Amino acid sequence: MYRKVFASKVFDRKVxxxxxxxxxxxxxxxxxLAQAGARLAILDLDKTELESLVRHLADQHNAEALGLCCDVADAVAVEHAVAQAIEHFGGIDVLINNAGITHRSTFAETELAVFQRVMAVNYFGALHCTxxxxxxxxxxxxxxIVLSSLSGFAPLLYRSAYNASKHALHGLFETLRYEIKGSGVNVMLVCPGFTATDLRKNALVGDDSIAHQPPLAMGKVASTQDVAEAIYQGALKRRRLLVLSNVDWRARLLARFFPRLFERVLLPRLSGLKPQPFRRG
Structure with a gap:
C-alpha cells in the first residue's frame, strides 16, 4: 500500500x-523508505537485480537510488562502495545492516568454512559497513539499524553459526551504542521472527553447499512488507530494540529464566526441526 497521506517527512531527502x-x-x-522520500544507496552482490531494483524505485516511487555491486564480507569493497555513496549523495543519514545468510546443519557436521562464511557476511559485513x-x-x-534475529536471544536448533553471528551483532552494536552516546547517532537492533524471505530457501548445509530445500513449516510467518513497516515505524521513533515475533516475549522469558522448559517445549517449534538423538562417531 502506498502511504502518502499523512506521511512523515522524517526521511524525506535523507540518504x-x-x-x-x-x-x-x-x-x-x-x-x-522510497515511499517516504528517502534517497537510497543499495548494496548487493547481484548486479542485474540491482539495476532492476533501481529502475523499479525510479519508475514506481520516483526515488533516487544508486545500486552498488558489493560483497559486504570484503572490507575493501565495502569501503569503496560506501565512499561512492557518500560522494554521490553527500553523506549517509541511515545505515541498514541487512545482508545475511544462514545454514541448517548440526555443529558436528558443519565444516569450518560454513562458520567463517556466515560470520563473514552476518557479522563482519555489518562491521565493515558501519x-x-x-x-x-x-x-x-x-x-x-541492524537486522538481528529471534535467535539473538533464543537459539534455533541446527543454526549454531547463524545464532553465533546474531549474538555477536548484539555484543558489537550494544557496545558501539555506549561508545557513541552523545554523538546524536541512534543504534536500533531489530529481531524479526520468521519472515517470508529467500533466506531459508538458500540456506547452507554442513559441507558449504546450498540446500535448495523449500521453507520449513513454522506456523505464522510475517510478510516482508509488514516487517519493513514495523522497522520504519521503529526508526521514526529512534528505538533501541525492536522485537518482531509471534513468540517474542515467550521465547525471551523461557530462554532466559526457564532454559530446560524452553529446550523441551519451544526450541523444536521455533527451529522447525525435531532434535535428533546424539550418536557417537
Missing part, C-alpha cells in the same frame, strides 16, 4: 544505505 537490498526485508525496506559509514553518520546525527 539511506541498505546492505543486501535486492530481496526480502532489504527490498521491502528500500520500497518503504566502520565505513560511521563518520558520516556522526556528522549527520544519523541512525544505524
Amino acid at each position: 539511506v544505505l541498505i546492505s543486501g537490498g535486492c530481496a526480502g526485508i532489504g527490498r521491502a525496506l528500500a520500497e518503504r 566502520k565505513a559509514a560511521l563518520s558520516s553518520l556522526i556528522d549527520r546525527n544519523g541512525q544505524i
Whole structure:
C-alpha cells in the first residue's frame, strides 16, 4: 500500500544505505523508505537485480537510488562502495545492516568454512559497513539499524553459526551504542521472527553447499512488507530494540529464566526441526 497521506517527512531527502537490498526485508525496506522520500544507496552482490531494483524505485516511487555491486564480507569493497555513496549523495543519514545468510546443519557436521562464511557476511559485513559509514553518520546525527534475529536471544536448533553471528551483532552494536552516546547517532537492533524471505530457501548445509530445500513449516510467518513497516515505524521513533515475533516475549522469558522448559517445549517449534538423538562417531 502506498502511504502518502499523512506521511512523515522524517526521511524525506535523507540518504539511506541498505546492505543486501535486492530481496526480502532489504527490498521491502528500500520500497518503504522510497515511499517516504528517502534517497537510497543499495548494496548487493547481484548486479542485474540491482539495476532492476533501481529502475523499479525510479519508475514506481520516483526515488533516487544508486545500486552498488558489493560483497559486504570484503572490507575493501565495502569501503569503496560506501565512499561512492557518500560522494554521490553527500553523506549517509541511515545505515541498514541487512545482508545475511544462514545454514541448517548440526555443529558436528558443519565444516569450518560454513562458520567463517556466515560470520563473514552476518557479522563482519555489518562491521565493515558501519566502520565505513560511521563518520558520516556522526556528522549527520544519523541512525544505524541492524537486522538481528529471534535467535539473538533464543537459539534455533541446527543454526549454531547463524545464532553465533546474531549474538555477536548484539555484543558489537550494544557496545558501539555506549561508545557513541552523545554523538546524536541512534543504534536500533531489530529481531524479526520468521519472515517470508529467500533466506531459508538458500540456506547452507554442513559441507558449504546450498540446500535448495523449500521453507520449513513454522506456523505464522510475517510478510516482508509488514516487517519493513514495523522497522520504519521503529526508526521514526529512534528505538533501541525492536522485537518482531509471534513468540517474542515467550521465547525471551523461557530462554532466559526457564532454559530446560524452553529446550523441551519451544526450541523444536521455533527451529522447525525435531532434535535428533546424539550418536557417537
